[in-house]
Amino acid sequence: MKNKIYHTIKKLNYKKRSLNHIAKILNMKSGEDFQELTKYLNILEKEMKIYRDKSGLYHDIDNSRYEKGILDLKHQGYGFLVLEDKADIYIPQGKSLTAMNGDLCLVEITRRKSNLKIEGKVVKILERKMKTIIGEYFEGQVFPKGYSLDIIFELEYKDRKKVNNNQIIKTEIIDYTHPIVKRVKLLEVLGNATDDGIEILEISHKYGLNNEFSPEELEYANSLPQTVLKEEMQDRKDLRNEIIFTIDSESTKDIDDAISIKKTKDKNYVLGVHIADVSHYVKEDSVLDKAAYERGTSVYLADSVIPMLPKALSNGICSLNPNVDRLAMTCQMEINKFGEVIHYEIYPSVIHSQYKMTYTNINKMIAGDQEIIEEYKDIYQNVLEMKELQDILSAVREKMGSINFETIEPKFIFNQSGKITDMIVQERGIGEQMIEEFMLVANQVVASHINHLELPFIYRVHELPNEDKINHVFTMVKELGIDIEIDEEMSQELLQKLLKSVEDTKYEKVINTLLLRSMSKARYAKESLGHYGLAFEHYTHFTSPIRRYPDLIVHRNLRRYLFDNHRKTNDHMISKLDDIAKQSSKQERLAMDAEREIMDIKKAEYMEQFLNQEFDGVISSVLKFGVFIELPNTVEGLVHISTFKEEMQYDEKNMKLIGLSTNTSYNIGKEVRVKLVKVNKVLGKIDFELV
Numbered sequence: 012m013k014n015k016i017y018h019t020i021k022k023l024n025y026k027k028r029s030l031n032h033i034a035k036i037l038n039m040k041s042g043e044d045f046q047e048l049t050k051y052l053n054i055l056e057k058e059m060k061i062y063r064d065k066s067g068l069y070h071d072i073d074n075s076r077y078e079k080g081i082l083d084l085k086h087q088g089y090g091f092l093v094l095e096d097k098a099d100i101y102i103p104q105g106k107s108l109t110a111m112n113g114d115l116c117l118v119e120i121t122r123r124k125s126n127l128k129i130e131g132k133v134v135k136i137l138e139r140k141m142k143t144i145i146g147e148y149f150e151g152q153v154f155p156k157g158y159s160l161d162i163i164f165e166l167e168y169k170d171r172k173k174v175n176n177n178q179i180i181k182t183e184i185i186d187y188t189h190p191i192v193k194r195v196k197l198l199e200v201l202g203n204a205t206d207d208g209i210e211i212l213e214i215s216h217k218y219g220l221n222n223e224f225s226p227e228e229l230e231y232a233n234s235l236p237q238t239v240l241k242e243e244m245q246d247r248k249d250l251r252n253e254i255i256f257t258i259d260s261e262s263t264k265d266i267d268d269a270i271s272i273k274k275t276k277d278k279n280y281v282l283g284v285h286i287a288d289v290s291h292y293v294k295e296d297s298v299l300d301k302a303a304y305e306r307g308t309s310v311y312l313a314d315s316v317i318p319m320l321p322k323a324l325s326n327g328i329c330s331l332n333p334n335v336d337r338l339a340m341t342c343q344m345e346i347n348k349f350g351e352v353i354h355y356e357i358y359p360s361v362i363h364s365q366y367k368m369t370y371t372n373i374n375k376m377i378a379g380d381q382e383i384i385e386e387y388k389d390i391y392q393n394v395l396e397m398k399e400l401q402d403i404l405s406a407v408r409e410k411m412g413s414i415n416f417e418t419i420e421p422k423f424i425f426n427q428s429g430k431i432t433d434m435i436v437q438e439r440g441i442g443e444q445m446i447e448e449f450m451l452v453a454n455q456v457v458a459s460h461i462n463h464l465e466l467p468f469i470y471r472v473h474e475l476p477n478e479d480k481i482n483h484v485f486t487m488v489k490e491l492g493i494d495i496e497i498d499e500e501m502s503q504e505l506l507q508k509l510l511k512s513v514e515d516t517k518y519e520k521v522i523n524t525l526l527l528r529s530m531s532k533a534r535y536a537k538e539s540l541g542h543y544g545l546a547f548e549h550y551t552h553f554t555s556p557i558r559r560y561p562d563l564i565v566h567r568n569l570r571r572y573l574f575d576n577h578r579k580t581n582d583h584m585i586s587k588l589d590d591i592a593k594q595s596s597k598q599e600r601l602a603m604d605a606e607r608e609i610m611d612i613k614k615a616e617y618m619e620q621f622l623n624q625e626f627d628g629v630i631s632s633v634l635k636f637g638v639f640i641e642l643p644n645t646v647e648g649l650v651h652i653s654t655f656k657e658e659m660q661y662d663e664k665n666m667k668l669i670g671l672s673t674n675t676s677y678n679i680g681k682e683v684r685v686k687l688v689k690v691n692k693v694l695g696k697i698d699f700e701l702v
Contacts, residue, residue, distance in 0.1 A: 012047065012051055013051045013054060013055065015037070016033065016037065016048065016051050016052065016055065017055055017060055017061065017071070019033060019036055019037060020033065020061055020069050020070070020071050021071045023036070028068045028069045028070065029067055029068055029069075030045075030048070030049070030052070030067065030069075033048065033052075033069065034048055052069065059072055059079060059117075060072055062117055062134060062135045063135075064134065064135075065108075070134075072117070075120075076119055076120050077117060077118065077119055077120070077134075078092060078094060078097070078100060078117075078118050078120065078131070079115070079116070079117050079118075079137065080092040080093050080094045080095075080100070080115070080116065080118070081093045081113060081114070081115060081116075081140075082102065082107060082110050082111075082112065082113065082114050082115075082116045082133065083099075083112065083113075084102075084107065084110070084111065084112040084113075086694065086696075087104070088104035088105070089101070089102060089103055089104045090102045090107060090112070092116060092118045092131060092133075095531065095532070097477060097479070098127045098128075098129060098477065098479050098480060098483075100118055100120065100129045100130065100131045101128075101129065101130045101131070102118065102130075102131060102132065102133060103130065103132075106131075106132035106133060107132075107133045108133045108134075108135075108136060108190065109136065109187050109188065109189065109190045110133050110136050111139070111140070111141045111162070111187075111193075112140075112141065113140030113141055114136050114137075114138065114139055114140050114141070115136075115137040115138035115140070116133045116135065116136055116137060117133070117134055117135035117136075117137055118131040118132065118133055118134065119131055119132055119134045124663075127479050127480070127483050128663065139187065141184065142183060142184060143181060143182060143183050143184070143198065143216070143219075144164050144181075144182050144183075144184060144193075144195055145179065145180070145181050145182075145201070145213050145216045145217045146164065146179070146180070146182075146213075147177060147178070147179055147180075147204050148166065148174050148175070148176060148177070148178050148179075148180050149176050149177065150176065151165060151166055151171055152164060152165060152166065153165075153166055153180060153182055153195060155217070156213070156217075156608075156693055156694055162191060162193065163191055163192045163193070164182070164184075164193050164195050165192055165193070165194050165195065166180075166182065166195055166196075166197065167185075167194065167195070167196050167197070170196055170197035173197055173200070174197065174200055177203060177204045177205075178200055178201075178202070178203055178204070179200075179201040179202055179203065179204055179206075179209055179212070179213055180197060180198075180199065180200050180201060181197075181198045181199040181200075181201055181216050182195035182196060182197055182198055183195060183196050183198050201213065201216065207428060207429050207430075208315070208429055210609065210612055211312050211313065211315050211609065214312065214605050214608055214609050214612075215310075215312065215317060215605070217605075218601050218602075218604060218605040219601065220306075220310050220317050220601070220602070220605060221302075221305070221306060221317070222317045224302065224321050225298070225302070227298045228298050228299055228302050228321065229321055229323075231297060231298050231299045232299060232320070232321035232323040232324055233321075233323055235292055235323065235324065235328055236328065237323070237327055237328050238328075238335070238336070239328075239335075239336040239337060239338055239361060243291070243338060243361075244336075244338075244361045246359065246574075247338070247358075247359045247360050247361050248341065248358050248359070248360045248361075249360070249361055250271070250283070250285070250339075250341065250360050250361065250362045250363075251336060251361060251362060251363035252363075253271050253283070253362070254271055254273075254365060254389070254390060254393055255269050255270070255271040255283065255285060255362050255363070255364050255365060256269060256270070256271075256333075256364055256365050256366040256367070256368050256390060256393075257269045257270070257331055257333070257364050257366070257367050257368060258270065258368045258369070258370060258373055258442055258445070258446050259367070259368075259369065259370070260369065260370060261369050261371065264325070264326045264330065265309070265316075265318065265325040265326055265329075265330055265557045265558060266287070266330045266331045266332060266364075266367070266557075267286060267287050267330075267331070267554060267555045267556065267557045267558065267562075268284060268285065268286050268287075268331070268446070268450065268554050268555070269285040269331045269339070269362060269364050270282070270283060270284060270285065270397070270446070270449055271283035271285065271393075272393050272396050272397050272400065273393075273396075274396060275345065277347075278348065279345050279346060279347050279348070279353070280345070280346045280347075280396065280399075280400045281343065281344070281345050281346075282343070282344050282345075282346060282400060282449060282452070283341055283342075283343045283344075284341070284342045284343075284344075284449055284450065284452075284453035284554065285331070285339040285340075285341045285360060285362050286339055286340045286341075286342075286453075286553060286554050286555075286556065286562075286566070287329045287330065287331055287337065287338075287339060287340075287556060287557055288329075288337075288338040288339050288340050288359060288556075288566065289320070289324070289329050289556040289557055289562075289563050289566060290340075290556065290563055290566040290567045290570055291338050292324060292328060292329060293320070293324070293563060295567060299320065299321075299324075302320075303319050303320060303560050303563060304560055304591065304594065305594075305598075306319045306560070306598065307319070307559075307560050307594060307595045307597070307598025307599060307601075307602070308558060308559050308560065308595070308598055308599055308602050309325070309557070309558035309559075309602075310602040310605055310606065311606060312605060312606060312609045313423060313425075313609050313610075313613050314423065314425045314429065318558070319557070319558055319559070319560065320557060324557070325557050325558070329556075329557050330557065331362070331364050332364065332367065333364045333365065333366055333367040334363070334364070334365070335363070335364075336361055336362070336363050337361070337362055337363070337364070338359070338360075338361055339359070339360045339361065339362045340357070340358075340359060340360070340553075340566055340569065341356075341357070341358055341359070341360040341362075342355065342356075342357050342453040342456055342457060342553070343355060343356045343357075343358075344452065344453070344456055346400065346403070346404075346452070348403065349403075349407070350403045350404050350406065350407030352452065352456055355456050355460075357456075357457060357460065357569060357573060358573075358574075359570070359574055365389070365390070366387065366390060368387070368390075369442075370440055370442035370443050370446075371440075371442075372387070373394060373440075373441070373442030373445070374440040374441055374442045376391065376394055377394065377395075377398055377441050377442070397445055397449075398441065398445065400448075400449075401441070401444060401445040401448045401449075404448040404449075404451075404452060405444070405448055408448075408451070408545070408546070409507070411503075411546040411547075412502065412503030412504050412507065412546040413503065413544070413545050413546045413547075414503050414506050414507060414510070414544050414545075414546075415510070416510075416523050416526070416527050416544075417439075417510075417519065417520075417523055418523065418527070419436050419437070419438065419520065419645055420436075420437045420645075421434050421435070421436055421437065421610070421614070421644060421645045422434070422435050422436075422437045423613055423617070431613060431616055431617045434614070434617045434644060436643070436644055436645060450554040451545065453553060453554060454471070454550055454551050454552060454553050454554060455547050455549065455550055457551055457553045457565065457569070458470060458471075458539065458547075458549035458550050458551035458553075459548070459549045461551075461568070461569075461572065462539050462549045464572065464578075466568070466572050466578060466580065467537060467568070467580050467584055467585050467588050468537070468539075468551065468565070468568055468588070469535055469536075469537065469551060469552075469561045469564050469565055469568070469588055469591060469592055469595075470535070470536055470537070470538065470539045470540070470549065470550060470551050471533060471534075471535060471542060471550050471551050471552050471561070472533065472534060472535070472536045472538070472539070472540040472541065472542060472550070473530075473531065473533040473534075473541070473542040473543045473544045473545070473550075474531045474540060474541075474543060475501060475531065475543055476501060476529055476530050476531055476543070477529065477531065478501060480528075480529035481497075481501055481506075481529055482497065483529070484509075484522075484525050484526055484529050485497055485509075486664075486665070486666075487525065487665075487666050487678075487679050488509065488522065490665050490666070490667070490678055490679075491518055491678070491679070491680050493509075493512055493513065493518075495508055495509055495512065503543065503544075503546050506526060509522065509526065510522065510523065510526070517629060517680065517682060518629075518680040520629070520631075520641065521629055521630075521631050521641070521679055521680050522680075524631065524641075525679070530543075530544065531543070532600070534592070534596040534599075535552075535561050535591075535592035535593075535595045535596050535599075536592050537585060537588045537589045537592055551565055552565065553565050553566070553569075559595075560591070560594075560595050560598075561591065561592070561595045564588070564591055608695065610695075611695030611696075612692060612693075612694075612695040613695075614645075614646050614695065614697070615690050615691060615692045615694075615695045615696065615697055616692050617646075618646055618687060618690055618697055619690045619692060621687050622687055622688070622689075622690060623686065623687065623688070624686070624687055625684055625685065625686050625687075625702055626642050626684070626685055626686075626687065626699075627642075627643070627682065627683075627684055628640040628641055628642045628643075628682075628683055628684075628685055628699075629641055629680060629681070629682055629683070630677055630678065630679055630680060630681045630683060631647060631679065632679065633661075633666045633667055633668060633677065633678060633679055634661075635652070635661040635663070636651060636652050637649050637650050637651040637652045637653075637654075637668075638650050638668060638677050640683060640685050640699050646697060647697070648685075648687070648696075648697030648698055648699045649696070649697070649698055649699065650685060650698075650699045650700060650701055651698065652668070654688075654700045654701070655668075655670070655701065656701075657670045657671060657672040657673060657675075658670070658671045658672070659671065659677075662676075665678070666678065666679060667679075683701060683702075684701070684702040685699035685700060685701055685702060686699060686700050686701075686702050687699060688700050
């Protein structure tokens with residue numbers, strides 16, 4: 012019956028697709044018939060084979076004309092339907108029905124210039140993402156950050172007496188039906204718009220990031236011992252006399268990983284990657300396990316952290332702090348001079364880290380700083396051997412086709428009252444690269460081992476990039492005078508070649524960013540689908556269980572399969588892993604969005620002091636309404652087309668703006684001098700003008 016209904020809808024004239032007409036065609040007359048018809052129509056809607064429009068007419072969803080995705084609605088009212096494996100679809104202002112930012116929408120394609128230039132309109136809102144709104148209250152309305160000025164959030168009259176103008180409040184949307192006016196009710200007053208740190212609180216609420224633990228969760232955490240008990244060391248390899256230390260940033264308090272190294276008589280390297288054994292303390296289905304599942308990850312917002320686990324664990328008994336005993340999961344690997352892992356063991360251990368080293372001091376040590384070498388002379392030889400091994404592993408990865416994106420992260424310096432005093436650009440030193448290589452090889456070994464056993468697991472996967480997006484990048488690169496022939500396989504070697512061709516040039520940062528944006532998003536999955544970017548056949552996340560839930564699950568499965576020797580699996584277990592993978596991927600994306608938004612706000616806050624000053628920058632993006640300029644300190648701002656001194660024409664194919672009077676072109680990678688003319692700290696937006 013379901014298929015019959017579906018094919019009937021496909022054959023019917025557009026205007027005859029109402030419930031009554033479909034029933035008439037199918038000769039369904041009784042109340043029971045109508046109930047059955049409605050049931051199957053609802054099933055077909057859920058299966059995304061049909062949709063019902065606001066007039067009550069049913070339409071079949073032709074895959075060539077419709078796409079399902081997440082709506083990224085911009086402040087100006089237009090937006091994009093974001094698709095996982097295809098180019099985004101542009102949604103003009105006024106074509107999104109009552110949809111809001113983040114909603115899962117069905118879009119009908121209305122215009123297609125190419126595979127990269129597609130326009131559409133929202134025809135159905137499949138799932139509402141935003142159920143609560145956080146914003147500044149003023150005269151009956153709530154003004155959230157980043158929403159279209161066309162949308163009005165009206166607070167219920169009975170709640171208006173409970174709040175004052177310019178307070179930040181949390182509200183719940185109780186009526187979505189009007190395309191412009193959404194009615195909301197008061198949930199909570201968060202503070203005043205001028206309060207220090209209010210933007211952190213605002214963003215954590217906006218993204219549903221829980222920055223407090225329940226009394227039950229804290230009770231569980233505080234009931235755990237803060238020292239390793241003697242009975243807990245049973246059935247563990249005792250490594251407390253080994254030279255083991257950690258390497259992190261100066262501010263790190265949640266230390267997941269420690270390392271050790273020694274050379275064999277054969278000149279092979281025995282690398283030990285020792286990871287905090289969080290699974291020993293956070294038991295499956297406990298209140299803390301459920302909390303960690305919901306959070307998915309720790310979130311780092313400027314100078315504050317929303318941890319996945321309470322501090323009693325994240326900074327306490329689980330953190331591999333120096334000069335104390337700690338329980339760990341160890342992946343010990345013997346690696347030869349060719350970078351091959353010729354032997355490995357994975358086992359539970361107890362360790363005693365001797366030093367909390369910093370990247371800064373490791374980098375100084377490798378650079379030959381005698382004062383630092385003398386201070387840490389006990390481990391100097393170990394550090395040199397680690398550097399040797401890092402060089403070998405890096406070379407092997409490069410040969411395999413692993414892509415190294417050189418991303419530059421800004422670091423804010425705050426005073427005691429939380430105000431930004433400086434913003435510095437952090438370059439990745441040898442110390443950072445060393446730890447990265449060691450974590451990569453451990454993650455790879457663990458993934459390959461479990462995959463070989465054919466047991467259910469959580470993998471970190473990264474699929475092939477979208478061909479259209481990659482071709483688009485190479486079209487832009489060609490405009491810069493860099494001509495690289497594209498191979499049909501879209502191999503990692505091709506992208507390596509591109510990145511090497513712009514190394515140490517003015518285009519390096521821009522091309523890195525463009526290429527990174529064209530990649531598919533890495534995610535968690537129960538299947539091992541490989542990792543394109545790293546060029547690994549099998550990969551997982553094993554090394555950060557304090558701050559990532561999938562890593563905790565990986566540890567739990569290692570314990571089950573390898574140490575407790577329980578290898579019986581069932582459909583429920585596999586289904587649960589699939590659910591964990593999806594939830595963790597979702598929470599990771601939320602955390603990244605929140606971190607990006609607070610980063611933009613803090614950049615704007617920092618740049619406010621430089622209003623009307625001039626800067627040198629590079630064009631990082633060209634759109635029909637202007638060009639985005641990136642400064643050396645990673646700050647990005649818009650030069651709007653209305654501020655150009657001549658009328659401009661947008662060359663969509665080659666992504667550039669051309670002056671109609673002077674024929675001057677503005678393309679990606681062009682160096683320009685700009686003046687800072689406007690800063691919006693609330694939205695994290697910056698405006699420049701060309702000098």
